[in-house]
Amino acid sequence: MTSNTPVLEVKNLYFRYQSGDYVLRGLNLVVDKGEHVLIIGDTGSGKTTLTRVLTNTALTIYGGRVEGLIKIMGKRLDELNSDEPRREIFLIGQNPYLFFVEPLVREDLYNYALRVHRNHEHAEKAVKKAIESTGIHKLVDRYFYELSGGEARRVQVAKSLISDPALLLFDEPLMWLDDKGVNDFLNLLRLMRNLGKSVIVFEHRFLPIMRSFDKVYLLSNGRLHDVTEHAWRLTKKPYSLRTDPNQQRSSDENREVILEANDIHHVYNGNNVLRGINLKIRRRDFILIYGLNGSGKTTLLKILAGYLKPSKGTVKKHCDTIYIPQNTILFFTEETIEKEVNEICKTRNLGDNCVREGLRILGELGFDVHQSPFNLSHGQMVKLAVTLAQLTRAKLILLDEPFSGLTYVDRVKLLGHLRELGITVVLTVSNLDAYQEEYWTKTYRLDNGLLVEFKPDKLFSLDRAAWLYEELKNGVSN
16 A cells, blocks of 8 residues: 555445445545544434445445445455454444443453454553553443443543554444543544544534544435535534524423422442432423533432432332433334334333324334334434333433434424423433523533532533534535
8 A cells, every 4th residue: 555545435335225225325435544534414314324334344244235436545345354344444333332342341451452462462552552542540440331321432442542443433422422521532533643543433413523623524315525614614603593582491380390309319339429419390391410421310310210219318200201211222122113112002001093103203203113223323213212202101201311323403303392292301411512591491410419500601502503513414405
């Protein structure tokens, strides 16, 4: 390979799964050595599919049809043996928990390093360097299932450094990162640039990191469109708030209390995760709880849902409650979406009308009900879980980090849809890069085990972020 040979070259790429239309339609992309590329696009636009094609799993695992030319380090992908693509390209996928082989973090990193380097001394040095580079010293002696989503992501980033690939692919790397984690990821990008690594990041939540990339592409209709200059101009463009003030939520204290948590404490491994939390949830409340990873948000929601017993305190519920976990894949139990609908309607004794209505709604949302929910992108999983929760007729939905994997526009649509349902919502987030005050009756911060009301002051609102993304899409379509 000469010095001018791109690390990645894709020409006229078409791809479709065994059953279905083409997802990628004549896609072209060139990534030079040391270049950092950001790819954005709607949920279901094909970003995850493109990562599968580039790592050859779209063909070997999913059995899809690939047409076009793909070259990695000057070599055709279809001429490489099965191990070479994995040596040249390292993928950090949407769900970091799926990429652990060993339960203990340190063992997982070491065994992976041993497979790569085939030498104990070299493996130990590679692991040490990866840990130091990413600052995960406090995580290596824990089990991966004890990690928060953001922590698991950071471990996988460290794992990527062990094999020293030519190209790193990050599929939604900010998905479970809090505001601090975003800064850590930006530091990692700077490290990758200093090391001369080529990087492609696929991300919905692109505003906090966009300026760190050489090029920005929008994936739409199966093709990539260069929107770099347009995106940078839009971030400086004046903007007027579009949210209808009449849509602002009322915090009327006279509404019926449907859940009351009194003096909630929770101790885990000797640590006081929650300390004396009191919370009243009233009918039609829209409550946002913000906290960094590990602050106890998931623990609190599980206690409110009745899945976890507090160490001290009581929870009184006066309505049916649905809890949708941060790792949304855990919400599903059936092999197809259609069976999910049948099962949830059967469990709630809602009859055939529930099934028909559920299938109709999902069809209108563009879901193939014969598809497995486990093959969906994370953003699509969130949409499906919320729709299924709607079918249960529960009056309170507890959503743990539902914005992960959703575009800014889809976040606005999700909140709008929940408001239209007229139900009560408690929603947790670990970042405030797209906060919108008008949506919430109350906003809390969970920190050091305490829950306190607060009002954040952020540069970008969710409404503005959605507007910016829509402007990028309109610029491509025009």
